[in-house]
Amino acid sequence: MGHLPTRTRGGRRLLPLLWLFVLFKDATTFHVTVRDDNSIAVSLEASDIMSPSSVYVVKITGESKNYFFEFEEFNSTLPPPIIFKANYHGLYYIITLVVVNGNVVTKPSRSITVLTKPLPVTSVSIYDYKPSPETGVLFEIHYPEKYNVFTRVNISYWEGKDFRTMLYKDFFKGKTVFNHWLPGICYSNITFQLVSEANFNKSTLVEYSGVSHEPKQHRTAPYPPQNISVRIVNLNKNNWEEESGSFPEESFMRSQDTTGKGKVFHFTDDTPEIPSGNISSGWPDFNSSDFETTSQPYWWDSASATPESEDEFVSVLPTEYENNSTLSDMEKSASSSFSSFPVQMILSWLPPKPPTAFDGFHIHIEREENFTEYLTVDEEAHEFVADLKEPGKYKLSVTTFSSSGSCETRNSQSAKSLSFYISPSGEWIEELTEKPQHVSVHVLSSTTALMSWTSPQENYNGTIVSVVSLTCQKQKESQRLEKQYCTQVNSSKSIIENLVPGAQYQVVMYLRKGPLIGPPSDPVTFAIVPTGIKDLMLYPLGPTAVVLSWTRPYLGVFRKYVVEMFYFNPTTMTSEWTIYYEIAATVSLTASVRIANLLPAWYYNFRVTMVTWGDPELSCCDSSTISFITAPVAPEITSVEYFNSLLYISWTYGDDTTDLSHSRMLHWMVVAEGKKKIKKSVTRNVMTAVLSLPPGDIYNLSVTACTERGSNTSMLRLVKLEPAPPKSLFAVNKTQTSVTLLWVEEGVADFFEVFCQQVGSSQEAKLQEPISVSSHVVTISSLLPATAYNCSVTSFSHDSPSVPTFIAISTMVTEMNPNVVVISVLAILSTLLIGLLLVTLIILRRKHLQMARECGAGTFVNFASLERDGKLPYNWRRSIFAFLTLLPSCLWTDYLLAFYINPWSKNGLKKRKLTNPVQLDDFDAYIKDMAKDSDYKFSLQFEELKLIGLDIPHFAADLPLNRCKNRYTNILPYDFSRVRLISMNEEEGADYINANYIPGYNSPQEYIATQGPLPETRNDFWKMVLQQKSQIIVMLTQCNEKRRVKCDHYWPFTEEPIAYGDITVEMMSEEEQDDWACRHFRINYADEMQDVMHLTTPHGLITGCQQPMLQKASCSLYTRSDSRL
Template sequence: MAQSLNWKQLFSGEEILNNATTFHVRVQDDNSIAVSLEASDVMSPSSVYVVKITGESKNYFFEFEEFNSTLPPPVIFKASYHGLYYIITLVVVNGNVVTKPSRSITVLTKPLPVTSVSIYDYKPSPETGVLFEIHYPEKYNVFTRVNISYWEGKDFRTMLYKDFFKGKTVFNHWLPGICYSNITFQLVSEATFNKSTLVEYSGVSHEPKKHRTAPYPPQNISVRIVNLNKNNWEEQSGSFPEEPFMRSQDTMGKDKLFHYTDGTPEIPSGNISSGWPDFNSSDYETASPPYWWDSASATPDSEDEFVGVLPVEYENNSTLTETEKSTASSFSIFPVQMILSWLPPKPPTAFDGFHIHIEREENFTEYLTVGEEAHEFVAELKEPGKYKLSVTTFSSSGSCETRNSQSAKSLSFYISPSGEWIEELTEKPQHVSVHVLSSTTALMSWTSSQENYNGTIVSVVSLTCQKQKESQRLEKQYCTQVNSSKSIIENLVPGAQYQVVMYLRKGPLIGPPSDPVTFAIVPTGIKDLMLYPLGPTAVVLSWTRPYLGVFRKYVVEMFYFNPTTMTSEWTTYYEIAATVSLTASVVTCP
């Protein structure tokens, strides 16, 4: 019977009555659809029972097996698409006429699950934002939204989200410092048919994720230095054999202060306004390090007064004579008291305390941790030198890894052996400009509203060296970044291009860098130009190139009488590529 029927022609003219059948449709785990006849569907043993399935690009027709007293086995249709809705219609055919009306049932297959998930910080705001990236089977997999569920601390959250583009989306509404755990993703398919909505969720096959947002940093960080009477201090504190360079005082209680012993915490740089110029930043990759990084690089006899020279008034005590040491020791004001204070991070921020990072002369670093209720840290500084302080918020509650705030206020100051306290410089030079004085010399100029500085650093690097050609003389002075304490830049190469950055300096403290300024030197002319007649209409030009200079080509110009305009004028005759040494060229006169 099934082979003799044309199902498309038969169903195009079927008659629909009002009686309804009760056949059963079920979507199985392997994405197949099983259609079963019920006893109430059987009208006559001679009738043919046909299933029509629509939803994909073409329709499918299936005929139940012939049966007598027992119902036939179910019809199984292997669906190709996951997450797609299918319409199942049952029709009873008697001969070539549809004698039983059809009834349609809509089912929805489950979408395939997400296979893997990656979670990253949303760089513009790591305190509140994350970037989700999900991977899932794309072929024959249909979904409309993504269900995201997670634990926000001790609270369970779930939401349906649809703004995924190529498997990526950004959340920017999480809470700072919170541990988000058991993060799972489900693909969701939805379909509306006959005013009813069907929803199917995929399973969860990826590993649940966890992520902690960065806490906000502490606010209003400040430091004060208090001179103590040394004799009275000894009476109160006694002697301290083999003490470090600082001694902390716990003004908040023993339970609020302890040394960090679980490894060095990460102290992110962020946008730190530091007292030291960041010579390791990407903008100054060719920069030589500041002079205090390597004492062996100091050049006291340098004619250019590079920053490798340590100012006499700030030399280390190790360079003093024994008599000077004795005199300095007898009048020492050390120890001094350092009071570091701050305010909690802006709410809402989940945090468990603060990390304090104290660095002296870049050869001793100490990390300490205080509780969340602390707002002040007091320590004794027992030695002079440059100090750099930072306070960061950390969050550790929950199953996520401990995390520090991504930005922190750094404070820098200098204490001289005589007890002079120099605060950090926070202003960068403004309106920096360069005035070319000659083919080898330029002068820097700038403005500053900050008066408490006593020197500058001019950092120069050649941009021409980065694109050197064989025909150019190699520059020696500025192929790597050079730091000078003079506002006059000397030994420049004619024709070369340079970039300069300026820093304000007070003692050994350096302020933030100015905006970089680029300038170029005009190349010098040739030497020993000679002309030799070669004939009535040709001459030989001969010259010597400059010993030190950067240029790309020679331009030959001629001064001649133009009969068209009846005037004498200069005109470009032709151009010659730059060569290494003496150049000769034949010029044909018009």
């Protein structure tokens, strides 16, 4: 082996200089040899020695890295050669000799290139090339792949007696197709060598591997004979002749000296393969040594036709076949009675197409699949004659064989065959060569189907329908759901019965003529649609899981169940059917599946279909669906605070990814259960609630998430409220020694503790022990007369005291008569009432005189018109007000209105605060006067309106949940006239909207006045429009006026529909004028639809140009008598 330089005097120091090359005049030469063990030997010659002090280094390149080897020191003799073990076989290496003199490195003018020998092929396999076994083969070689390099493969073989060799490079993974051989030739001593090639300095190096595998041999298949034909001649009838039809190739018939003419049969290309018989026999050879002899069958006649010449291969009639062991007595008697037998069969053919090497032909004769004769003739024979003496069905085939050489004998690839039938009367029936055309299957029901077809041949008298189930074979035997057509079933009917729903079948049809059966039709595949499942049931397992269960029909075949679900995916924002699970089919009639990871409070639709084995797959049925809304998850109460007699509750739902915008959550139900059970419904968008709970009790607090079909309650939270102190503590029935205390209970209390202490006494000097009572009144006795006391009352609930309530009392000094006290009090009260009445009359008198001066003398109220219009009922009030017709209206209305009496109202005595009326004749002047100084008096009158109706309650508007729904805190709807929304939720404040009914000429609720909607009340606004059947909306303001937001833009900008909660609003048309704009909206909610007109002014109320818009609204109201504005 080579080694690195080991010299001590400058050896290692010279190695970095190996890359510095200087041209030298004389080139050095050296000797390189490649050994059998794939090693390279480099040796110096005497002419290479330049100076004893020089260093000789060998550089070897070719692999991934370069190798450097230094020759050992030498004096008078040459150094030993350097041995380099090459890693690669079949790779070329460049060896360069470098001489170093001091610090100068020489570069030779040339280098030596060597090529290592590749490793040999280890094994070889040769197969027929199936598309063309006559000329093509498939070579598969195996060889060492690691560190083995080659470019081509040398193939050597003997083609008969000729030696051939060729280089081939189209090997892929050791395989290649060679399609250049001759048919029927024996190729022997086939060997493979790997060849490595390299080009260097315009010269080519070639190395062949050795041959280590066993030489192979292979014979290609010969081509079959051509133009095969057969004639049938009736020897007992003269001039009997019938044509059998034409063969695609031209028939070749040798002339025969027979008593009658023959019927000619031709082989077709589409004939079934002839199975081997159960009796093997040959034919006696009389004139040829190549004829194989066997015993003769009974149906072969000894009086065979005489051959035409002495050179014919079959020249003598065979002897009588006497083997009757296989014949029955009936067959013997029948054969002896036939007068039309024997008949003569003349079989002829042409040689295979050249250049086929063949040595003869094999003739295969089969009768009714019971007796088989196998005969061999040489390559010169092209006709075979035999007499048939038995009726039956015959099959004939002629094949080419090749046997010369050392290879095994081989027949042609496919043997042509011919079938015909000879009846007992000697009549022959030719083979059916045409297959049925346009075969189709029409499914009549889930268990029956009808076949239909056409045929170019009309000489058939029946059909055979072969049916087999394709799905039965795909199922395990223990899991099969059908048994009728698991194996092939043949029938002569065109109607196929006993089919199974969901199965797939393949049908093949044959034409039949007597015992002969024609070629099969193209297979037709059809499937029966499955019937689908039934009794689909759903069982919930919680908020995120359900169990689906179903049954299947007893009769049915399918591959699998497919479980799908339809829901709104919040991630993709789409709703579609998705496959959740697939279950393989079993023999069980019931099946179930658990579906997990569902979204809580979500709408789902589940579907289970049956899928068949067919291609394409069939499924049924989309109607097997069931819908379900999952239960919500349990809320979690996070904080509970009690402040100012109100309990503030907060909770959370799910995690941070929980989305309530598309869930089916309806509302929250907050329940506090103590001695009293208090419920409150909260909208789903809010997770806080305020409860007014009676103090002093212990409550089990819970929050329930509610959907349409289920609910889930949080864990109970125990809340204990401290008792509230008694309120409204009074001291009554005072005497010299006792006093009665009376108070009002606040919340829940088990008992009260009353304690009194004398004013000015020390803490230790107690009058008595505290008194415990369960009622709201107690009488304390044993008190000192004319003494002041401090008394306290404390509530106790669940052993917890409240803050005491104090009251100062004093006992009476002397005994007084109670009747005197009562009389004195009544006298004082009477005096005060009389004085108050006198002051009121004086004020009214002055006001009356002032208004009398302002009123005109001719201003009266025409009660007759009121009676005609039906505004004055026929009751006692008419008689009371009759005398007032003589007075000016401003006087008598002033008296009545001063006492809050409205004579036009049915509730005439109900309180109303009204302004002074204005006469109709003075109305224009009144308006002009009020409009002076920029409507100054109007603004004052508007401020006075704030004082009107202060005593009329508006509790709904003041609720904490409803305060955010009011745009202004001083414009609130009255409880008696507010519009109430209809809501499915029973929560407090769900029916509230800032809107009031306004009476009109036709109805007490003819108009609705509402504020400009807020962003959070837009949905409520459209809900009110839809529920109140309002058909006209008049907007008397703009969304923004003087940089102040007056109203939210609550209608669609474009014609694209917009959803406001559960209500969808779509703008149908839009019309704009100088003074107003008119839009028509269509409101949809579920299956309810309503059209609404929307009128707005582009300038608002400030400019005073709203008159045209009001005229438009009035016109619309006139045309729509049932409209609400």
